[in-house]
Amino acid sequence: MHTDFSLDEWQRYQRQIQLADIGVQGQKALKQARVAIVGVGGLGCPVSMYLAAAGVGEIVLIDHDIVSETNLQRQLLYRDKDVGCSKVNVASAVLRDLNPHITIRAMNKAFSSQLPLADLDVDLILDCTDNYSTRSDINTWARNHKRDWLFASVHQFSGQLCLFRYQDACYHCLFPLAPSEAMDCNGAGVIGSVPGAVGLLQAQQAIQYLIGSAVACDNTLVSVNLQTLTTQKMRLRRDPHCGLHDAKIEPAKPIAPCDSEEVADSSLSPPIFMHKLLNEENIVLVDARSRSEHQAFHIGGRVIEEDEVHVKQLHRTPDTQFFVYCQSGQRSERMVSALKARGFSQVYQLSGGLAAILPILAEDSLRELRAKFS
Known part of the structure; x- marks a missing residue:
């Protein structure tokens, strides 16, 4: 005679089947x-x-x-x-x-x-x-x-x-x-x-x-x-102006952050970002994280926190490039926008932040970066 559960299943699930709110019918519902x-x-x-x-x-x-x-x-x-x-x-x-x-x-x-x-x-x-x-x-x-x-x-x-x-x-x-x-x-x-x-x-x-x-x-x-x-x-209450309660809706368009087009032009992939840091001159490396984060781990550079970017004195020449990084790329994106608003043109950020670059960063390259941007 067919049963709903095998011997192994019955032994496995018996403790939850014993619960009155689950029982045999509840366990059958889970199985299906x-x-x-x-x-x-x-x-x-x-x-x-x-x-x-x-x-x-x-x-x-x-x-x-x-x-x-x-x-x-x-x-x-x-x-x-x-x-x-x-x-x-x-x-x-x-x-x-x-x-x-x-x-x-x-x-x-x-x-x-x-x-x-x-x-x-x-x-x-x-x-x-x-x-x-x-x-x-x-x-x-x-x-x-x-x-x-x-x-x-x-x-x-x-x-x-x-x-x-x-x-x-x-x-x-x-x-x-x-x-x-x-x-x-x-x-x-x-x-x-x-x-x-x-x-x-x-x-x-x-x-x-x-x-x-x-x-x-x-x-x-x-x-x-x-x-x-x-x-x-x-x-929750349905928003009558939501527009998503019709019979059929279109796929939602990705919502980009402010200044995303400008930031995208300034984003560098981890390999390119690291290559430029190691091989080009006239670069100012900026850590957009907090000082405590920088002290715990960094790849070099000076710390400029978000609330400081509008008042910090940043010396530059026509050839100076500013390279900005943070943990995930979000703070560096905002800092790129803020620096460009101040008239800085050659500003670039690490796409994906430290989370993206660490898997490809070797110890000798890390030492070289820290020495160059100490």
Whole structure:
């Protein structure tokens, strides 16, 4: 006689089946569920691990990134040996070992609002990314295909959660424009326990959604501070002027920061930036981070913090070039704009910041840079 669960599955899931709010029917719902996790980083790692362990039948992982050393401090699916490898490929192998009774599908690509429904016919999308543009694309895709999605984000010691249902308020009702000061973990910093904790909350909310239980963040933005253990809730309301509640919407256009065209012309890739620093003269190297960050680690140059750039006396000749770097590229972009507003023409910034250049920076090159720009 056919049974819903194998002996191995029944033994594996019996503790959660014992919960009255889950039971046999809830476990069957999890087994039949299909979810997509966009981003397998600080949030995606705990979310995918706990959903896999809980027995969610099919999990689609979507990420085009590779594992870097900076990920290892918080993205616990990965090990030193995985550096340079595809995140979704490594994560898929780990999750299959964690639970061989479920299906894991890897999509080694960036999420697109034009992704066909046939490629992503899931019950729920979980946003585990760290940028407005991808979330905007998820929102667009979910609206077009009438799917709900569960948003989560982390900023330093705080996190946010919200379940967006396609018939209710959407992400653009909450954030019609990209936050002007939004920073990812490269620029703002992060300790692994915070995305870990927020990821667990997101996983729990996803489980409740999939088994048909009440979801605390349903059409509600929940903010949690992990330092003080305080929470706030804000009920969402559809914006009648949002424009994204029609039957069909177009993919959202990427929203660029102010002066992006001017900054793009001044951005140098890490190899070119480093080559010019090592081989050209008349360069002033500027660290746009704080003095404490510079003291902890730097590649040389003088510190000019953002609030100082308008008053600092910068001596230059007609041939002087200013090369600016920071941790992730966001502060250096703003400083390039500020310097150009002051009339400096030869100003360039390191695209992606230190986070982008460190993987290709050898120790001897670092010593040479520090000596040249001491």
